Amino acid sequence: MCEVNHSDGYPVQVEHYRPKAQVTENRKPIEHTGYFWLAYEWWNLVPSCAHCNTDHTDPGGVSHPGKKNEFPVEGARVAEPSDN
Numbered sequence: 406m407c408e409v410n411h412s413d414g415y416p417v418q419v420e421h422y423r424p425k426a427q428v429t430e431n432r433k434p435i436e437h438t439g440y441f442w443l444a445y446e447w448w449n450l451v452p453s454c455a456h457c458n459t460d461h462t463d464p465g466g467v468s469h470p471g472k473k474n475e476f477p478v479e480g481a482r483v484a485e486p487s488d489n
Contacts, residue, residue: 416455423449424474431477432470439474442486 423440443449459471 418453418455418458419450420453420458420472421449422451422476424476427474428476428482429474432475434474437482437484440483 421440421444423443425441425444426439428435428437428439440449453472457469457471460469461471462468
């Protein structure tokens, strides 16, 4: 993320930290249904710069794909809700 000051009027989007739908790693879909059970959990929502959260090309001509459903993890990935 770019850490832009959102109070300056820059457009803000609400992003799911853990994607609620399909999950990708290295921009390739993996077998995972997404973290749908976390879709409405406040702690899974983060403010995101609208520019960084979507496809864009920077002033230097470099293309950036945005976060989308990218969520790399180390170790085992949680695949379903649990009590803890």
